[in-house]
Amino acid sequence: MNVISAKIGQPVSRIDGFAKVTGQAKYAAEPHPPGLLYGVIVNSLIARGRIEAIHDEAARAVPGVIEVMTHHNRPHTALFEKSYVDGLGVPGSPYRPLHDAEIRFNGQPVAVVFAETFEAAREAAMLIQVDYERWPHNADFDAALYQKYMPSKTRSNYVPPKTRGNASEAYALNPIKIEGRFHLAPEHHNPMEMHATTVIPEEDGTLTVWDKTQGPQAVQTYLASALSLSGKKVRVRNPYVGGAFGSGLRAQHNVFLAALGAEMLKRPVRVTLTRPQMFTHVFRPEAVMDIALAADRDGTLQSIIVEGVTDTSRFEHNMENLVIWGLIGYKCPNATADYKIAPRDTYTSSDMRAPGAATGVNLFEMAIDELAWACRMDPLAFRRHNYSDIDAMHNMPFTSNALREALLLGAERFGWNERPLAPRSLRDGKELIGWGMATGIWDAMFSPTSARARLTSDGRLHIATAASDIGTGTYTILVQTASEAFSMPIDRIDIELGDSTLPECPTEGGSWTAASAGAAVWLACQSLCEQFLKLLKKNKNTPDWMKQDEITVAEGELHGVRNGSPVALSLQDALSFIGQDSIEAEETAKPGLRGKISEMRKARFTHSAVFCEVRVDEDLGIVRVTRLVNAVAAGRIMNPKTAASQVRGAMVMATGMALHEESLMDERYGRFMNHNFAEYHVPSHADIPEMDVLFVDEKDKEISPLGVKGVGEIGMCGTAAAIANAIFHATGKRHRNLPIMSGA
Amino acid sequence: MRNFSYSRPGTFDEACRVTEHTRFLAGGTNLIDLMKSDVERPAHVTDLKSLSMNQIEELPDGGLRLGALATNADTSAHPLVIRHFPVLASAILAGASPQIRNVATNGGNLNQRTRCHYFYDPDMVCNKRSPGTGCSARGGRNRIMAVLGTSEACIATFPSDMCVALAALNATVNLHGPKGERSVALRDYHRLPGEAPWIDNVLQPGEIVTSIDLPSVSFGEHYTYLKIRDRLSFAFSIVSVAVGLEMESGLIRRGYLALGGVGTKPWCVPEAEALMKDKPPSHSLFRDVAERILEGAVVDRDNAAKLKLAPRVIERALWQAAEGTPQSQTCKTIR
Missing domain, CATH: 3.30.390.50 (CO dehydrogenase flavoprotein, C-terminal domain)
Structure with missing residues (x-):
C-alpha cells in the first residue's frame, strides 16, 4: 500500500470492503451460537384497541416451538415509563413492546414465537389468532391536521423559528408573490439490511447483544434501563451495519424483544424483521408546508411566511426542524414561521436522512423557484441576489460558508449560463428538457467523543471508539486520521468500532461522526505519540539519542539523530526499551471553552448547490433525470472517495423522494400497504444518471478540531427540489406534491 | 414457512396427479415469494423441471412453439423470437429484472398471480386469496389496480408483460391434463374475476401448460x-x-x-x-x-x-x- 496516499484527504478505498464482499463481515443476524432460538414477531391487525384474547394453541403445537411470548407471560420489565425513553429522547410516552393489551398502531408486536428453527417459528407465528376489541382510529394525515399542536416539551434538538420584521404586512404590500401548499409523502428508510438482533447469554451472566443500530451505547443504556438490568450486564455490538438512514437511531422493538426472550428462555435468541415488518416502525413523517413568499420589483425577497406540519403518533411528540431553513439562508427582512405536529394512530415517525431539512429545504427551494420565475429572474441569479452571508434567522455569522463558491463551481460544471429563462424552451424530439437548481443546507454538528489508541509490541497501532460505521466509510476515515496523527502506515493500524464497551461515542447520525470521532482519534493518537516519546526520553535503558528532543515518529518508525546523522528504529524495538507490552492513550474531543463560545456566536452549517437536467415526455408524464451536479461545501474532506459516495447515495435517495418513494397509507386500517420492494419504489439504475459530486475548498478551523463538517446528509437537501424545478423548466407545470409520479 | 411435501415427477401423467392443495413449481419466482408471504399455502409442491418442456422450435406454418419451461431470458434472446416475434422479446425485456428473467419460465409467466397489495398481505381480506372474504382493494390504495374487467369482488390487475404481447400475437396455450391434451387461445386463457376471482385462468385441476404456440405474423418493423x-x-x-x-x-x-x-x-x-x-x-x-x-x-x-x-x-x-x-x-x- 502506498503510505503517502493514506492520510486525511486522500481517496482511500474502504478498508472494510474486502470483508464485506467476501462475507467475512458479520452483521446483527449472523452470529450463530449453539442453541440459538429464532424469534418471529406477530403484528397487530388493527390500529387501535385492546387485545381480548390470543389463541396460541396451534402455534405451540408446531414441533420445535419453545415459547410464545405475549404481554401475559413476558418476564418482568421496568416499572416506570420513563425507563423506556431511548437515546433519541422523543417526548411523550414511549412505546413499550408487549407491555399490556393496548394496541396503539397497526403492526404493533402482539406476540413473539421462539422456536428451534426459523421455519417453525414462522409457521407458528402464522397460526396465532388474536381477538381484538376495536377502537376508532385516525390514520389520515389530512384529518390529523385538524388536531395539530405544539407539544409543551419539545425535542432537545428542536430549533424554534424566530420571526423578524412583519411578514404578513410585507406580503400584502409587495407586488410579486407566490403562495401554496407543498406536500411530501411519508417514506420508509428501507436500508438493505433489515433490523435484526442476536442476543447471547454469556457464561458470566452477561448478555451480548448483536444489534442493527447506529448507537450501541444508546441501545445498551436503553436495554439496561427498560429491562431493569445492571448496565454492566449488557454489551451491545454492531461492527457492521447494512445501512440505516436513521432507522437505527432508536432502539427498535426487535432488540427489546430479543433481549426479553433471551432473559425469559435463558438461551441465545435471534429476532429478525421481514421487509413488510420494516414498515411497522419508523418512517419519515408526511409533511405539509404552506409557504407564501413576496418580492419587490427588483427581485429582492421581502416576505417569507412558512407554516409546516409533520405527523407523529398519538403517544409521542416527534418533531423536525422543518420550517427554519429558508429563514436562515435568505436575507429577507420580514420572515416568520410556525411549526406544529399532527397526531395519528400509527407508530411514531422518526428521523430519516437529513430529518427536517430533506423535507423543509426541498419544499422551500421549490417555492423559491416559483418566486424567481414570478420575478422573471434566473433562479441562480435570484438566489445569489437574496442569499444571506450570515445566518439570517439568528443574526449570526457562519464559521464558514462557501455556498457562493459552490454555486459558481456547480453552475460552471453544469453549463448553467446556457440556460434559457423561460420554461418549455428546450426540446429534443418528443422530450422537453428542463434545467433546475436548488441550494442545500444542513447542520454541521460536533459531539463530544472519546477514542483510544494503543501501540503494541508488534509495532501495530490499535484504534477503538464506540462509533458505528453504518456503511458510510467511518472505519476508513478514522484509520486515515490515525495514520496522519501518529504517522503510521495504514496497513499497521487496526480499528475497532461498534461495541458499547469501547470509549464513549454518541449515536451515529446527523453527519457528526466524521468530525467528532475523527477529532477523538486524532487526539488519542497525538496523546499516545507524546506519551511514547516521553517514556523513551525518561527511560534509563534507552540509548542517548532517544533522550533528545529531535526524536519523532514518522511513517511507523522512530527517527532521531545519533552522532550528527539520522537514525531510525522500528517501533517494536523502541517499545522494547521501555519494557511495556503496550502503551495506551484515551482522549475525549469536546468543544472546550472556545468551542462553546463559538457555538453561541456562530452558525455552523454545510451547504450545497445542486443542478439538474430532466427530460420529460409530456404526453405520457415520464420524467428522466439525465444530469445531476452537486457542489458541496463541507469543510475539510477527509476522503473524497467515501465522501462523494455519501453525497451520491443521498442524491439517489433524493431522486426517490422527488419521483418514486411513497409509503401508501390505507387509512381504513392504519397500515402502509406497499410494504415491499416490488411496490415501494426506490430508484433503479435506469433512473439515475451520471452524477457529478464536487467539493468546494472550505477551510474552517472553528467548526471542529480537524476542520471537518460531515457529508452524510447534505446530498438529500436541495436535490429533490432541483429535480422538481427542472420539471417546471421543462414543462411549465408546477408540482407541489412529492413524489411526482409518472402520468401526473 | 409451512411444511409441504415435494415431488419432481419424470412424466406428464405422474405430474398431472394432483390434489386440491397441489401447486406446480417451475421457476419459482412467484410461487416461492407467495409461500413466504403466507399467501400460497400448498400441501404439496410438484416441481415440473424434470419434464421436457424447454424447447423453442419452429412450427411447420412458420410459427413458433415456446416450451413452458424455457426461461424468459432464453426466450427473449432466442434468434427466432428476435427475428420473427420481436414484440414478444421486447415485452419480456420490459418485465422484471435480468436475475428474475434468468429463472422465470414462460409457463410460469402465464400463471403468475396479481401484485395487488391486499392480495399479498394475508392480514387483509381478499377474495382472490381467501374466497368469499371480500375485497379490501376497493376503496383502498389502488393506484396499481385494474380499471377494466373488474367486478365487485376483485379489481386486481394481471401483472404480466409477456402475456400482453402473447395476446396481441393471438398465441395459443397448449395444455396437458388428466383428461389429455387441449389448446386454448391465450386471449381466453385468463378469466375475468366476476364472482370467483380466486380462479385466475381456465386451467383445470392437474392441467399443465406445456407450450405456447405463436402463429406466423408479418409485422416487420410495425x-x-x-x-x-x-x-x-x-x-x-x-x-x-x-x-x-x-x-x-x-x-x-x-x-x-x-x-x-x-x-x-x-x-x-x-x-x-x-x-x-x-x-x-x-x-x-x-x-x-x-x-x-x-x-x-x-x-x-x-x-x-x-x-x-x-x-x-x-x-x-x-x-x-x-x-x-x-x-x-x-x-x-x-x-
Whole structure:
C-alpha cells in the first residue's frame, strides 16, 4: 500500500470492503451460537384497541416451538415509563413492546414465537389468532391536521423559528408573490439490511447483544434501563451495519424483544424483521408546508411566511426542524414561521436522512423557484441576489460558508449560463428538457467523543471508539486520521468500532461522526505519540539519542539523530526499551471553552448547490433525470472517495423522494400497504444518471478540531427540489406534491 | 414457512396427479415469494423441471412453439423470437429484472398471480386469496389496480408483460391434463374475476401448460411494446401496450393490440382492432381505437390516472408501430 496516499484527504478505498464482499463481515443476524432460538414477531391487525384474547394453541403445537411470548407471560420489565425513553429522547410516552393489551398502531408486536428453527417459528407465528376489541382510529394525515399542536416539551434538538420584521404586512404590500401548499409523502428508510438482533447469554451472566443500530451505547443504556438490568450486564455490538438512514437511531422493538426472550428462555435468541415488518416502525413523517413568499420589483425577497406540519403518533411528540431553513439562508427582512405536529394512530415517525431539512429545504427551494420565475429572474441569479452571508434567522455569522463558491463551481460544471429563462424552451424530439437548481443546507454538528489508541509490541497501532460505521466509510476515515496523527502506515493500524464497551461515542447520525470521532482519534493518537516519546526520553535503558528532543515518529518508525546523522528504529524495538507490552492513550474531543463560545456566536452549517437536467415526455408524464451536479461545501474532506459516495447515495435517495418513494397509507386500517420492494419504489439504475459530486475548498478551523463538517446528509437537501424545478423548466407545470409520479 | 411435501415427477401423467392443495413449481419466482408471504399455502409442491418442456422450435406454418419451461431470458434472446416475434422479446425485456428473467419460465409467466397489495398481505381480506372474504382493494390504495374487467369482488390487475404481447400475437396455450391434451387461445386463457376471482385462468385441476404456440405474423418493423411504470426499470406496468400492424402501401391491413396494467387480464378488444382494418394511420383513428378499447372502464379511489394515461399510451404505441419505430427497452427515451 502506498503510505503517502493514506492520510486525511486522500481517496482511500474502504478498508472494510474486502470483508464485506467476501462475507467475512458479520452483521446483527449472523452470529450463530449453539442453541440459538429464532424469534418471529406477530403484528397487530388493527390500529387501535385492546387485545381480548390470543389463541396460541396451534402455534405451540408446531414441533420445535419453545415459547410464545405475549404481554401475559413476558418476564418482568421496568416499572416506570420513563425507563423506556431511548437515546433519541422523543417526548411523550414511549412505546413499550408487549407491555399490556393496548394496541396503539397497526403492526404493533402482539406476540413473539421462539422456536428451534426459523421455519417453525414462522409457521407458528402464522397460526396465532388474536381477538381484538376495536377502537376508532385516525390514520389520515389530512384529518390529523385538524388536531395539530405544539407539544409543551419539545425535542432537545428542536430549533424554534424566530420571526423578524412583519411578514404578513410585507406580503400584502409587495407586488410579486407566490403562495401554496407543498406536500411530501411519508417514506420508509428501507436500508438493505433489515433490523435484526442476536442476543447471547454469556457464561458470566452477561448478555451480548448483536444489534442493527447506529448507537450501541444508546441501545445498551436503553436495554439496561427498560429491562431493569445492571448496565454492566449488557454489551451491545454492531461492527457492521447494512445501512440505516436513521432507522437505527432508536432502539427498535426487535432488540427489546430479543433481549426479553433471551432473559425469559435463558438461551441465545435471534429476532429478525421481514421487509413488510420494516414498515411497522419508523418512517419519515408526511409533511405539509404552506409557504407564501413576496418580492419587490427588483427581485429582492421581502416576505417569507412558512407554516409546516409533520405527523407523529398519538403517544409521542416527534418533531423536525422543518420550517427554519429558508429563514436562515435568505436575507429577507420580514420572515416568520410556525411549526406544529399532527397526531395519528400509527407508530411514531422518526428521523430519516437529513430529518427536517430533506423535507423543509426541498419544499422551500421549490417555492423559491416559483418566486424567481414570478420575478422573471434566473433562479441562480435570484438566489445569489437574496442569499444571506450570515445566518439570517439568528443574526449570526457562519464559521464558514462557501455556498457562493459552490454555486459558481456547480453552475460552471453544469453549463448553467446556457440556460434559457423561460420554461418549455428546450426540446429534443418528443422530450422537453428542463434545467433546475436548488441550494442545500444542513447542520454541521460536533459531539463530544472519546477514542483510544494503543501501540503494541508488534509495532501495530490499535484504534477503538464506540462509533458505528453504518456503511458510510467511518472505519476508513478514522484509520486515515490515525495514520496522519501518529504517522503510521495504514496497513499497521487496526480499528475497532461498534461495541458499547469501547470509549464513549454518541449515536451515529446527523453527519457528526466524521468530525467528532475523527477529532477523538486524532487526539488519542497525538496523546499516545507524546506519551511514547516521553517514556523513551525518561527511560534509563534507552540509548542517548532517544533522550533528545529531535526524536519523532514518522511513517511507523522512530527517527532521531545519533552522532550528527539520522537514525531510525522500528517501533517494536523502541517499545522494547521501555519494557511495556503496550502503551495506551484515551482522549475525549469536546468543544472546550472556545468551542462553546463559538457555538453561541456562530452558525455552523454545510451547504450545497445542486443542478439538474430532466427530460420529460409530456404526453405520457415520464420524467428522466439525465444530469445531476452537486457542489458541496463541507469543510475539510477527509476522503473524497467515501465522501462523494455519501453525497451520491443521498442524491439517489433524493431522486426517490422527488419521483418514486411513497409509503401508501390505507387509512381504513392504519397500515402502509406497499410494504415491499416490488411496490415501494426506490430508484433503479435506469433512473439515475451520471452524477457529478464536487467539493468546494472550505477551510474552517472553528467548526471542529480537524476542520471537518460531515457529508452524510447534505446530498438529500436541495436535490429533490432541483429535480422538481427542472420539471417546471421543462414543462411549465408546477408540482407541489412529492413524489411526482409518472402520468401526473 | 409451512411444511409441504415435494415431488419432481419424470412424466406428464405422474405430474398431472394432483390434489386440491397441489401447486406446480417451475421457476419459482412467484410461487416461492407467495409461500413466504403466507399467501400460497400448498400441501404439496410438484416441481415440473424434470419434464421436457424447454424447447423453442419452429412450427411447420412458420410459427413458433415456446416450451413452458424455457426461461424468459432464453426466450427473449432466442434468434427466432428476435427475428420473427420481436414484440414478444421486447415485452419480456420490459418485465422484471435480468436475475428474475434468468429463472422465470414462460409457463410460469402465464400463471403468475396479481401484485395487488391486499392480495399479498394475508392480514387483509381478499377474495382472490381467501374466497368469499371480500375485497379490501376497493376503496383502498389502488393506484396499481385494474380499471377494466373488474367486478365487485376483485379489481386486481394481471401483472404480466409477456402475456400482453402473447395476446396481441393471438398465441395459443397448449395444455396437458388428466383428461389429455387441449389448446386454448391465450386471449381466453385468463378469466375475468366476476364472482370467483380466486380462479385466475381456465386451467383445470392437474392441467399443465406445456407450450405456447405463436402463429406466423408479418409485422416487420410495425410493432412495439410500450410500457409506462413508476420508475424506469423493474416495476410493474401502470399502462402497457403491445401492438403489431400488418401494413401495406401505407394502410393498416390488420392491427393487433393488447393492453397490460389496466385490466384484470391482458386486455384485447377485437372490435377496436377491427377499426384499423384497411385504414391509414391517423390521430383520429388511433383515438377511436383507444376509446373503443377503454370503453366500460371503471375507476376506484386512486387509479383514475390510469384512465387518463391509457389513451395517450395507446396512441403513442400505435404511432410507434405505424412508423416502424418500436420502443427500445434499453434506451429509455420514448419514441
